[in-house]
Amino acid sequence: DAGVIQSPRHEVTEMGQEVTLRCKPISGHDYLFWYRQTMMRGLELLIYFNNNVPIDDSGMPEDRFSAKMPNASFSTLKIQPSEPRDSAVYFCASSSFLLANEQFFGPGTRLTVL
Amino acid sequence: AQSVTQLDSHVSVSEGTPVLLRCNYSSSYSPSLFWYVQHPNKGLQLLLKYTSAATLVKGINGFEAEFKKSETSFHLTKPSAHMSDAAEYFCVVNPNNAGKSTFGDGTTLTVKP
Numbered sequence: 617d618a619g620v621i622q623s624p625r626h627e628v629t630e631m632g633q634e635v636t637l638r639c640k641p642i643s644g645h646d647y648l649f650w651y652r653q654t655m656m657r658g659l660e661l662l663i664y665f666n667n668n669v670p671i672d673d674s675g676m677p678e679d680r681f682s683a684k685m686p687n688a689s690f691s692t693l694k695i696q697p698s699e700p701r702d703s704a705v706y707f708c709a710s711s712s713f714l715l716a717n718e719q720f721f722g723p724g725t726r727l728t729v730l
Numbered sequence: 731a732q733s734v735t736q737l738d739s740h741v742s743v744s745e746g747t748p749v750l751l752r753c754n755y756s757s758s759y760s761p762s763l764f765w766y767v768q769h770p771n772k773g774l775q776l777l778l779k780y781t782s783a784a785t786l787v788k789g790i791n792g793f794e795a796e797f798k799k800s801e802t803s804f805h806l807t808k809p810s811a812h813m814s815d816a817a818e819y820f821c822v823v824n825p826n827n828a829g830k831s832t833f834g835d836g837t838t839l840t841v842k843p
Binding site for chain 2: 671
């Protein structure tokens, strides 16, 4: 398996623009997580899905953030409109109940909002 | 509810000396416990995991951790530090095979030559 795949790896955009981050989890995993990491706030869980259904989105900072998982092999995290304080590394991870929920992380998307 | 406390935010050791990164947890259920490592500008990689089998767990790159239920601890150790071990380390608890895990705040390990 190729592991968790995220795209793009780097994104630079201007304030006010829409940003879409993409994630392909490991095949067969039933959980998918979106995290944000910054120097100031560390690693934060934004939202997670189980079998494509959002379970807990309490970490989503504002209504500007939204996440979807239309099928088992794809998820998006969208920021609209983006702001400079959204600049961070965004990680996607997936896990399986059958593997004691060990989380497998993608390489991350480094987002810079100017 | 579960929580994880990494007792040191920064640890500095000399190359060739032992490493000890401390982690205490609380969990209402029998937990699975994990250590992840993150090198600069990289993603998180699993070092080792405890899932109710042997209490002494061996991981990659010579690291190991011991699950001590009576002390609610899961400290990470390595006999001899290498320069390449310099990274951030996260202790993680997952209670009763729940979907969501709780991450500690991380410990930054510095290795001096």
